[in-house]
Amino acid sequence: MNNEPxxxxxxxxxxxxGAFEPVLENLDFELCTGQRVGxxxxxxxxxxxxxxxxVGLVSLDQGELLFQGRAVRTKxxxxxxxxxxxxxxxNPDDQLFSPTVLEDVAFGPLNLGCSQAEALERSLVxxxxxxxxxxxxxxxxTLSGGQxxxxxxxxxxVMQPSVLLLDEPTNDLDTRSRELVGRxxxxxxxxxxxxxxxxxxxxxxxxxxxxxxxxx
Amino acid sequence: MFMQITELSNGYSRLLSRVDPRAxxxxxxxxxxxxxxxxxxxxxxxxLLFALVLTFxxxxxxxxxxxxLAPANVFFLVLGFVLGLSYPGKTPEGIPWISLDGLELxxxxxxxxxxxxxxxxxxxxxxxxxxxxxxxxxLGLPRKLTLLLAFxxxxxxxxxxxxxxxxxxxxxxxxxxxxxxxxxxxxxVLLGQTVLRSLSRAExxxxxxxxxxxxxxFHTLASPALGWREILLxxxxxxxxxxxxxxxxxxx
Numbered sequence: 001m002n003n004e005p006x007x008x009x010x011x012x013x014x015x016x017x018g019a020f021e022p023v024l025e026n027l028d029f030e031l032c033t034g035q036r037v038g039x040x041x042x043x044x045x046x047x048x049x050x051x052x053x054x055v056g057l058v059s060l061d062q063g064e065l066l067f068q069g070r071a072v073r074t075k076x077x078x079x080x081x082x083x084x085x086x087x088x089x090x091n092p093d094d095q096l097f098s099p100t101v102l103e104d105v106a107f108g109p110l111n112l113g114c115s116q117a118e119a120l121e122r123s124l125v126x127x128x129x130x131x132x133x134x135x136x137x138x139x140x141x142t143l144s145g146g147q148x149x150x151x152x153x154x155x156x157x158v159m160q161p162s163v164l165l166l167d168e169p170t171n172d173l174d175t176r177s178r179e180l181v182g183r184x185x186x187x188x189x190x191x192x193x194x195x196x197x198x199x200x201x202x203x204x205x206x207x208x209x210x211x212x213x214x215x216x
Numbered sequence: 217m218f219m220q221i222t223e224l225s226n227g228y229s230r231l232l233s234r235v236d237p238r239a240x241x242x243x244x245x246x247x248x249x250x251x252x253x254x255x256x257x258x259x260x261x262x263x264l265l266f267a268l269v270l271t272f273x274x275x276x277x278x279x280x281x282x283x284x285l286a287p288a289n290v291f292f293l294v295l296g297f298v299l300g301l302s303y304p305g306k307t308p309e310g311i312p313w314i315s316l317d318g319l320e321l322x323x324x325x326x327x328x329x330x331x332x333x334x335x336x337x338x339x340x341x342x343x344x345x346x347x348x349x350x351x352x353x354x355l356g357l358p359r360k361l362t363l364l365l366a367f368x369x370x371x372x373x374x375x376x377x378x379x380x381x382x383x384x385x386x387x388x389x390x391x392x393x394x395x396x397x398x399x400x401x402x403x404x405v406l407l408g409q410t411v412l413r414s415l416s417r418a419e420x421x422x423x424x425x426x427x428x429x430x431x432x433x434f435h436t437l438a439s440p441a442l443g444w445r446e447i448l449l450x451x452x453x454x455x456x457x458x459x460x461x462x463x464x465x466x467x468x
Contacts, residue, residue, distance in 0.1 A: 057423045082427050093374055094420035099346030099366035106437055111429030116437055139346060141373040159428065 004069060005030040006191060007054055007085065007163060012063035014049055022061065023049045029210070031163070031193060038202040039195035041212030047195035048090060050212070051165045054193070055087045083112065086161035086190075090168045092148035096140035101151055102127070104140060108159040126158045130184060146177035153184060164190040170198045232274040237343040237351035239446035243453040244339035250457035251331050257320065259464035260327040266456050267334035274338035285333055292326035345369040353436070363434050374417065379410045 009029040015022035023046045031037065031054075039047045052058040056065065056078045065072045067081045089095045098104035102123055109119035127133045132150055135143065143151065149169070156164065169185065170178045182201055185192070196202055202209060232240065251263045271281060296319060305317025340348065349366035353359055383406060393399045 052423070055427055057427065079429075082429065087427055089420065089424060091420075094417060095424045097367060097370060097421050097425065099349060099370060103346075103437060107425075107430075107435075108428035110435035110437075111431065116435075119435075120437055139344070139370060141370050155428065 004032065005066065006033045006068060007031040007081075008066040009050075009053065009060075010064050010066065012053065012065070013061045014046075014053055014058055015061050016058075024053065027063070029054075031191060033162070033191055035208070036192040036194070036206045038206035038209035039193060039212060040197070040202065040209050045212035047212055048167050051087055051167050051193065051195060054165060055085050056081055057087075083159075084161055085163040085165060086156035086159055087165040088153055088156050088167060088169055090171060092145070092152035093141075095152040095155060096148060099139060100136070101132075101138050101140055101143070102136040104151065105136075105155050105158050108155060112159060123158055126154055130154055130157075145172050146174060149173055149177065149181065150184075153181065157184075157188070162191060164188065164192045166192065166194045166196070168196055168198075169194065170196065170201050232270070232338060232342050235449060236442060236446045237347045238354050238442055239450045240339040240343065241348070241351050241355060243450045244335055246450070246454035247335045247339070247457045248332055250454075250461040251328055251335070253461050254328065254464050256464045257324050257327070259460050260324055260331065262460050263457055264327050264331045264334070266460070267331040267338070270338040270453075271334045274342045276337050276342070281334070281337060284337065285330060288329055288333055289326065292322065292329060295325060296322035298322075350436070359434055359436070363436070371414075371417075375410060375414050378413050378417075379406065382406045382409055 007029075008031065009027055012024055012027040012029070013022050014024040027050070029050065039050065041047055049058055053060065053065065056072060065081075067077065067084075070077070072078060072081055096104050098107055102120075105123040105127060106119040109122050110116070114122065124133065124136065127136055130150060130153075132147075132154060135147060135151065140148065140151065149172075153169070164185075166185070169181055173181065178198070178201070182204055185194075185201075185205055192205065194202060194205055247267075251260075251267075254260050254263060299318035299322040300314055301318070303315040303318025303321060305315045307314055308316060343351070346366050346369070349362045349369075352365070353362040386402060386406065391402055393403075
C-alpha cells in the first residue's frame with residue numbers, strides 16, 4: 001500500500017452561502033491508495049459536505065484540497081480529480097437524469113471521450129455484471145428505490161474510478177438490496193470512503209472509521 | 217401530459233408501436249400537412265377513416281382515444297354554435313338565424329381536427345418520450361432542444377412526486393381544501409416549496425453531471441440509420457393522405 005495521500009484536505013473550512021457557522025472547520029483528512037475508510041457521525045455533522053468537498057463540488061473557504069500531492073486549483077485540476085474520483089450521491093434521484101438507464105450509464109464514458117460503440121459496450125458489460133441488464137431501456141423515474149440505488153452505483157462504476165466516495169449507499173434499501181450493494185462494493189478494487197449509519201456495512205467494507213464531530 | 221405506449225395500447229395490436237419513431241414522425245408530419253390542406257367534406261371524411269384505421273393498427277385503446285378526443289370535441293361543439301349562429305351563408309327554411317354554411321364549416325373543422333388528433337395518437341403517442349427525443353434529433357432538430365424534452369420528461373415526474381409528498385403531508389396534518397384564504401395560502405406554500413426543492417434538486421443534478429465529466433456538450437448514443445422497411449412504410453402511409461388531398465384539390 002502506497003502511503004502518499006491520494007486525496008487530502010488540509011485545514012479545511014467550508015461554509016455555505018448565507019450560513020452563519022461553517023459546516024466543516026479546521027479539518028484535516030487523508031486518503032491513501034487502497035484504503036477503505038468509513039465516515040460516521042450524527043446527522044448534520046458534515047459527512048455529505050466532506051464528500052462534496054473532496055470532489056470539488058463545494059469550494060473551500062480556507063485550506064486546500066490536494067490530489068496526488070498537488071493542490072487542486074484550476075479547472076484542469078478539478079477535471080483530473082473527477083476522472084479518478086467517483087461520488088455516489090445520497091439520493092439516487094439526484095444522480096440519474098438521462099431518458100433511459102443505458103443512456104445514463106453511458107453518459108460518463110461519452111464525456112470521457114469514449115466512442116459511442118465503446119461507451120455502449122462498456123455500459124452494457126457493466127449492467128450485465130451487476131445483473132441490471134434488464135433495466136437498460138427503462139426510464140430511471142420508473143425504477144424502484146433499490147433499482148435506482150444500484151443504477152446510481154453503476155453510473156459511477158462505469159467510469160472506472162480509482163476512488164469511490166459513497167454517501168449513505170444503503171439508505172432506504174431492504175435487506176436483499178443492501179446485501180447486493182455490499183457485495184458489489186466488497187468486490188470492487190477501488191479506494192473508498194463510505195459515509196453511512198449502517199454499521200454492518202462499514203464493518204464489512206472498511207478497516208478505519210472517522211468520526212465527524214456533532215454540529216454545534 | 218405525455219402519453220406513452222403503455223398508456224395507450226390495448227396490448228393486442230401493436231403494429232405501429234414496433235416501427236421506428238423517425239418513420240412514424242415523418243409519416244405523421246406528411247399526414248398532418250395533407251389533412252390540413254383538405255377543403256372538401258368528403259375528402260375530410262376519407263382522411264378520418266384513414267386515421268381510424270391507423271389508430272386501430274396502433275392498438276390505441278378506444279377508451280383512451282375517446283377520453284383524449286373529448287376536450288377537443290367540446291371545443292368543436294362550441295365552435296359549431298358560434299359559426300352556426302354567426303357565419304354568413306345559406307339558411308334552412310323557417311330558421312333564418314342558423315347558417316348551414318357555418319354548420320358545415322364547423323363540422324369540417326371538427327372532422328379534420330379529430331383526424332389530426334387520431335393521427336397524432338397513432339403515430340406519435342405510441343412511442344416513448346425518450347424514443348421520440350432521439351427520433352427528433354435524428355431528423356435534424358437541435359440536440360439541446362431534444363435533450364431538454366427528454367430530461368424534462370424525466371424530471372416532471374419527480375416534481376409531481378415531490379408535490380404529492382408535500383400535499384399528503386399537509387393532508388395528514390388535518391388540511392382539508394376549502395374555498396378559504398387558508399387553503400389558497402397553503403397551496404401557494406406547497407407550490408413554492410415544490411419549486412424551491414426542484415431548484416435545489418436541479419443544482420444537485422448539475423453537480424452529478426459535472427462529476428461525470430459534463431462540460432456543456434451533450435453526447436448521446438447513436439440511432440441506426442433508417443432502413444428500407446421504414447422508408448417504404450413512410451411512403452405507404454404518406455401516400456394515402458397525399459392521394460386524398462390531391463383528389464380533393466384536383467378531382468378526376
